[in-house]
Structure formats: C-alpha cells, structure tokens
Amino acid sequence: MRRIRLIGRIRQIGEIYAAYRRPQNIEFILLSKKTPIFLRMCSFCCIFVHDLTQKHSKQHMKKGQLIISGLCKLLCGIAMIGLLLFWPAGTWHYWQAWLFIALLFVPMLSMGIWLLISTPELLAKRLNNKEKEQTQKHVVALSGLMFIVGFVVCGLSHRFAWDSLPSWVSILGSVTFLIGYALYAEVLRENAYLSRTIEVQENQQLIDTGLYGIVRHPMYTATLLMFLSMPIVLGSTWALLVFGVYPVLIVRRIHNEEHILAAGLPGYTEYQQRVRWRLIPDIW
Numbered sequence: 001m002r003r004i005r006l007i008g009r010i011r012q013i014g015e016i017y018a019a020y021r022r023p024q025n026i027e028f029i030l031l032s033k034k035t036p037i038f039l040r041m042c043s044f045c046c047i048f049v050h051d052l053t054q055k056h057s058k059q060h061m062k063k064g065q066l067i068i069s070g071l072c073k074l075l076c077g078i079a080m081i082g083l084l085l086f087w088p089a090g091t092w093h094y095w096q097a098w099l100f101i102a103l104l105f106v107p108m109l110s111m112g113i114w115l116l117i118s119t120p121e122l123l124a125k126r127l128n129n130k131e132k133e134q135t136q137k138h139v140v141a142l143s144g145l146m147f148i149v150g151f152v153v154c155g156l157s158h159r160f161a162w163d164s165l166p167s168w169v170s171i172l173g174s175v176t177f178l179i180g181y182a183l184y185a186e187v188l189r190e191n192a193y194l195s196r197t198i199e200v201q202e203n204q205q206l207i208d209t210g211l212y213g214i215v216r217h218p219m220y221t222a223t224l225l226m227f228l229s230m231p232i233v234l235g236s237t238w239a240l241l242v243f244g245v246y247p248v249l250i251v252r253r254i255h256n257e258e259h260i261l262a263a264g265l266p267g268y269t270e271y272q273q274r275v276r277w278r279l280i281p282d283i284w
Contacts, residue, residue: 066120069127070112078105084148085234088155096158096170096235103174103233107181111188122188125195135256136198139249146249150231150242157236165235173232180225187211187219194219198257200264208271215277216258220250224279254278 078101085097115123157163188194190210193201211218227246231239258278261268278284 066116066123066127070116070123073127074105074109074112077108081151084151085155088152089158090155091159094155094158096233097154099170099174100230100233103177103181107178107185111185115188119192122192122194133198133256133260136253139253139256142249143246146242146245150239151234153239153242154231154234154236157238158234163235163237165232165237170233170235173229176229177226177233180222180229183211183222183225184219187222191219198253198260200261204265206265206267206271208275213275214281215279216272216275217254217278220254221279224250250279251284 081101081104082097085100086092086094089097112123115126190212191207193204193207195201211221215221224247227243228240231237231243258268258272262272
C-alpha cells in the first residue's frame with residue numbers, strides 16, 4: 001500500500017512539471033476532483049504566468065507586469081520545490097529542505113529586485129525567453145528531469161534514512177552554493193545580454209572582461225557549483241549521483257552555444273583564441 005501511494009505521488013509530481021512546461025494543456029489538473037488542492041494551486045499559477053508572459057512577450061513589459069510575473073514564478077517555484085522535497089520525505093521536519101529553499105529563493109528574490117531597478121529589460125528577457133534551438137530544448141528538458149528525480153531522491157533519502165551526513169556537511173554545501181550564487185550575480189552584473197536562450201541578440205557586444213576574461217562561460221561555472229552542491233545541502237549522497245549528470249548536459253550546451261556565437265557574434269572566434277578555458281581554468 002505504501003508503495004502504491006508513493007508511485008501515485010511521483011506521478012502527480014510529474015504532472016506538476018508537465019504543467020509548468022506546458023501550461024496550456026493542464027486544465028484537467030484543475031478540473032479533476034482527485035487532484036490535491038496544493039497541486040491545483042500550482043497549476044493555476046502556471047496558467048496565470050503563461051497567459052501573462054505570452055500576452056507581453058513581444059513588447060517590453062511594464063515594471064508592474066514584471067513584478068506580477070516574477071512573483072508568480074517565484075511562488076510557483078517555491079511550491080514546486082517544496083512539493084518535490086517534502087512530499088517524498090513524508091514530513092515537514094526536514095531542516096535541510098527548509099535551509100535549501102531559503103538559500104535558493106531569498107537570493108533569487110534579491111536579484112530580481114536588483115534587476116527590476118537596474119536593468120528591467122534583462123529581467124523581462126530572463127522571465128520570458130524560451131529556447132529555439134532543438135539541441136538546447138533537449139538539454140533543458142533533460143535538466144528538468146534531473147531536478148525532479150534528484151529532489152525526489154533527496155526526499156526519499158531523508159524519509160528512509162539512506163544517508164546520515166553530519167550537519168556540518170550540509171553547512172559546507174550551503175557555503176559552496178552561496179559562492180556559486182555570488183558568481184552568478186556577478187555574471188548578471190557584467191553581461192547585460194545574458195538571456196536564458198542561446199541566441200545572438202540585435203546589436204549584441206562581445207563581453208571579454210571580468211569573469212569573461214578568465215573563462216568563456218562563467219555563468220555555467222556558477223551553476224555547476226550551485227547544482228552539484230544542492231544534494232549536499234539536502235543531505236543526500238544518492239542524489240549527488242543524479243545531479244552528476246549536469247556536467248555532461250552543460251558540456252553539450254556549451255558546444256552548441258559556441259557554434260552559434262562563433263557564427264553570429266563578431267569577434268567571438270578571436271575571443272576563443274584569447275580565452276582558452278570554457279568552464280574551469282586549467283581543466284576545460
């Protein structure tokens with residue numbers, strides 16, 4: 001019986017992810033009487049954000065609309081991460097999960113406010129853009145699957161005591177996560193063209209100073225630190241095996257991205273020759 005309930009929960013978690021990726025196809029979640037109220041709320045947020053961003057995707061969003069869209073995505077993200085962690089864990093008494101949610105979303109909210117004040121155009125792009133390249137779509141989809149499986153494994157690991165990592169390991173993982181977040185914020189400050197999608201924007205300038213003078217893809221260096229430290233923060237070495245897929249995905253993304261940039265961004269080929277390392281100095 002416990003196994004059947006667990007399978008049902010995992011299936012509903014998959015429905016939430018499908019709702020987030022394809023909000024226009026999830027009316028069945030809202031209408032089903034068997035759907036938990038928590039899942040209906042997540043689905044409603046997905047539909048609301050989708051409608052808002054689709055309505056304003058071809059024009060600059062006003063700050064008020066940016067605030068609404070950003071807050072809805074933030075709340076939806078908190079709900080989804082909470083569901084993926086606490087539901088498999090079977091308890092709210094999972095202090096590493098509460099710590100992780102704070103580490104993830106408090107800086108995210110702070111960066112959103114900073115972008116709203118300093119460069120709202122960049123915030124709008126990061127809220128609305130979707131991948132156009134088929135290779136990048138595959139990478140994004142596989143990354144989403146990695147997060148779902150990884151977070152569920154973290155919850156199950158806590159529930160069934162698969163790991164017994166000491167508290168100081170989670171704290172060390174938290175420090176590593178925040179270092180990655182700080183690098184990510186610095187990349188946002190240095191590069192005003194930092195879109196979520198792989199494309200060459202109109203009048204885009206080559207950035208080759210600061211962190212971009214050390215490695216060609218400092219944003220991915222930052223996310224590498226963040227994503228690989230997530231399971232450590234959550235106290236699961238088993239989930240680290242799942243998140244270990246991320247370096248493979250990011251290498252594939254970088255190869256495709258560099259092909260596009262070399263073809264469309266003036267000076268990028270020369271930049272590749274000047275800055276040798278893509279992700280980690282003296283390694284790759």
